[in-house]
Amino acid sequence: MLNIVLFGPPGAGKGTQSERLKENYGLVHISTGDVFRALDPESELGKLAKSYSDKGNLVPDEVTIEILEAEVSKHPNAKGVIYDGFPRTTAQAEALDKFLSAKGTSVSMMLSLVVPEEELKSRLIARAEVSGRKDDADPEIIQNRINTYNNSTAPVADFYKAQGKLHEIDGVGSIDTITQRLFDVIDAQ
Numbered sequence: 001m002l003n004i005v006l007f008g009p010p011g012a013g014k015g016t017q018s019e020r021l022k023e024n025y026g027l028v029h030i031s032t033g034d035v036f037r038a039l040d041p042e043s044e045l046g047k048l049a050k051s052y053s054d055k056g057n058l059v060p061d062e063v064t065i066e067i068l069e070a071e072v073s074k075h076p077n078a079k080g081v082i083y084d085g086f087p088r089t090t091a092q093a094e095a096l097d098k099f100l101s102a103k104g105t106s107v108s109m110m111l112s113l114v115v116p117e118e119e120l121k122s123r124l125i126a127r128a129e130v131s132g133r134k135d136d137a138d139p140e141i142i143q144n145r146i147n148t149y150n151n152s153t154a155p156v157a158d159f160y161k162a163q164g165k166l167h168e169i170d171g172v173g174s175i176d177t178i179t180q181r182l183f184d185v186i187d188a189q
């Protein structure tokens with residue numbers, strides 16, 4: 001199974017590139033952010049997720065891990081999965097290793113998109129026009145998401161680096177150029 005963790009700060013292009021990888025390699029794309037946004041906003045779980053995501057804070061690990069595992073379990077015959085926006089903490093990375101190991105598989109690689117902070121901010125503000133996402137529109141929330149990434153999420157790269165699975169990819173350039181960089185790394189494995 002090809003299990004790709006597509007990693008990077010908010011606005012790095014994970015969603016856009018996930019669609020390209022999904023098409024090219026026939027993978028299932030799982031974005032925990034998309035799953036949270038698709039929850040019924042009136043349900044208990046929907047309200048809980050929104051209370052964190054609207055502020056740019058992480059949804060607690062316990063809830064997120066459960067949601068991710070349920071989502072993966074919907075695709076028992078997948079030839080591979082792109083994990084987009086998960087894991088975002090070391091505890092989530094450990095839980096994913098355990099979960100996949102119980103299925104006789106493992107994370108194949110982490111592809112980490114590297115984009116400077118100023119570029120992230122301008123991309124997110126531009127995206128707010130089309131995404132309608134509250135967390136894309138407000139500079140304070142954007143800053144909080146970037147800080148959360150730097151403090152809680154960036155260490156996840158070290159987790160995979162220690163396993164020899166980290167690949168850093170320059171995330172600046174045209175969408176097609178970045179897609180090609182990702183394909184090159186995957187095809188070289």
Ligand code: AMP
Pocket residue numbers: 010032033034036052053054056057058059060064084085086087088089092135145
């Ligand atoms: P995203 O669409 O990946 O930018 O995620 C939007 C929001 O959903 C984040 O700011 C978090 O509040 C929440 N979220 C998504 N994925 C995770 C995760 N793996 N762990 C915790 N919170 C998450």
